[in-house]
Amino acid sequence: MDATAPASGFAGPPGAEHTPAFISVEGVGVTYGPQGAEPVTALSDIALRVPEGAFVSLVGPSGCGKSTLLKCVADLLQPSAGGISIGGVPASDLRRQGRIGMVFQQPNLMPWLRIEDNVRLLHRLVADRGVAAAAPDVPALLRLVGLDGFGRKYPSQLSGGMQSRAALARALALDPTVLLMDEPFAALDEITRDRMGIELMRIWSQFGKTVLFVTHSLAEAVFLSDAVVLMTPRPGRIARILQVPLPRPRTPEMRLTDEFAHLVAALNRDLYRMLAA
Numbered sequence: 587m588d589a590t591a592p593a594s595g596f597a598g599p600p601g602a603e604h605t606p607a608f609i610s611v612e613g614v615g616v617t618y619g620p621q622g623a624e625p626v627t628a629l630s631d632i633a634l635r636v637p638e639g640a641f642v643s644l645v646g647p648s649g650c651g652k653s654t655l656l657k658c659v660a661d662l663l664q665p666s667a668g669g670i671s672i673g674g675v676p677a678s679d680l681r682r683q684g685r686i687g688m689v690f691q692q693p694n695l696m697p698w699l700r701i702e703d704n705v706r707l708l709h710r711l712v713a714d715r716g717v718a719a720a721a722p723d724v725p726a727l728l729r730l731v732g733l734d735g736f737g738r739k740y741p742s743q744l745s746g747g748m749q750s751r752a753a754l755a756r757a758l759a760l761d762p763t764v765l766l767m768d769e770p771f772a773a774l775d776e777i778t779r780d781r782m783g784i785e786l787m788r789i790w791s792q793f794g795k796t797v798l799f800v801t802h803s804l805a806e807a808v809f810l811s812d813a814v815v816l817m818t819p820r821p822g823r824i825a826r827i828l829q830v831p832l833p834r835p836r837t838p839e840m841r842l843t844d845e846f847a848h849l850v851a852a853l854n855r856d857l858y859r860m861l862a863a
């Protein structure tokens with residue numbers, strides 16, 4: 587198994603190393619503060635090349651800067667050094683058009699809005715800013731995420747897993763160029779979380795977007811991804827990029843194979859070595 591990607595920062599499926607980068611992160615560093623305290627260098631010299639349509643996970647010890655990197659890609663945070671482009675354009679252009687889909691650990695649905703109106707919300711917000719965007723096909727999105735027939739419900743009438751599905755439908759509403767997911771299933775119980783992973787694979791194979799996915803679970807990362815980016819403790823750098831040669835579509839049975847166990851063990855070993863150093 588040759589699972590370590592070249593130093594170029596390529597993060598995509600095995601065999602796609604020469605595909606042009608779609609998400610391009612070049613020399614990105616982030617230093618927070620100072621706000622009366624010591625500055626915190628959260629990220630240092632991150633270089634990442636993610637091809638179009640790839641599913642890539644970011645893993646690493648708590649505080650290594652996974653969310654910070656995702657925020658930079660989403661243009662919610664300006665890097666202190668380096669730059670990021672998506673599909674050849676600056677992330678800021680896409681954000682203004684509402685073309686960066688985000689899903690967080692908490693679904694953050696508006697409790698006073700029906701599910702269908704939550705899914706429409708982003709379109710309303712960008713329209714209010716004068717940005718022309720096609721109105722989302724809400725019934726199709728709800729069908730896609732398995733919420734057919736639940737559009738008239740309010741968030742409180744849905745289970746945690748269903749709220750996660752609604753948050754995903756909302757993130758997909760404006761046909762995003764990329765989907766950025768920050769521990770989207772961390773608040774769910776293990777069985778629901780596993781089921782959501784399978785569902786996400788099904789949905790991803792239909793919408794075909796490039797996904798950056800932050801998780802603390804190495805097994806979840808391996809199961810879902812074409813490549814897993816392991817980051818060092820703060821300041822976060824890229825320690826290793828593990829390419830995942832498991833075939834697609836991924837099935838629950840793959841989690842029981844020796845190959846899967848070896849991939850997760852390889853990441854675990856690197857993580858423990860890093861933390862022990």
Ligand SMILES: Nc1ncnc2c1ncn2[C@@H]1O[C@H](COP(=O)(O)OP(=O)(O)OP(=O)(O)O)[C@@H](O)[C@H]1O
Nearest residue numbers: 618619626628647648649650651652653654655820
């Ligand atoms: N606004 C901020 N001001 C100062 N420091 C910050 C700020 N946001 C994050 N940090 C620090 O930057 C580092 C990286 O934080 P970040 O949340 O990106 O890490 P993470 O890997 O996503 O963590 P976790 O896995 O615990 O969610 C941490 O040490 C954190 O304390």
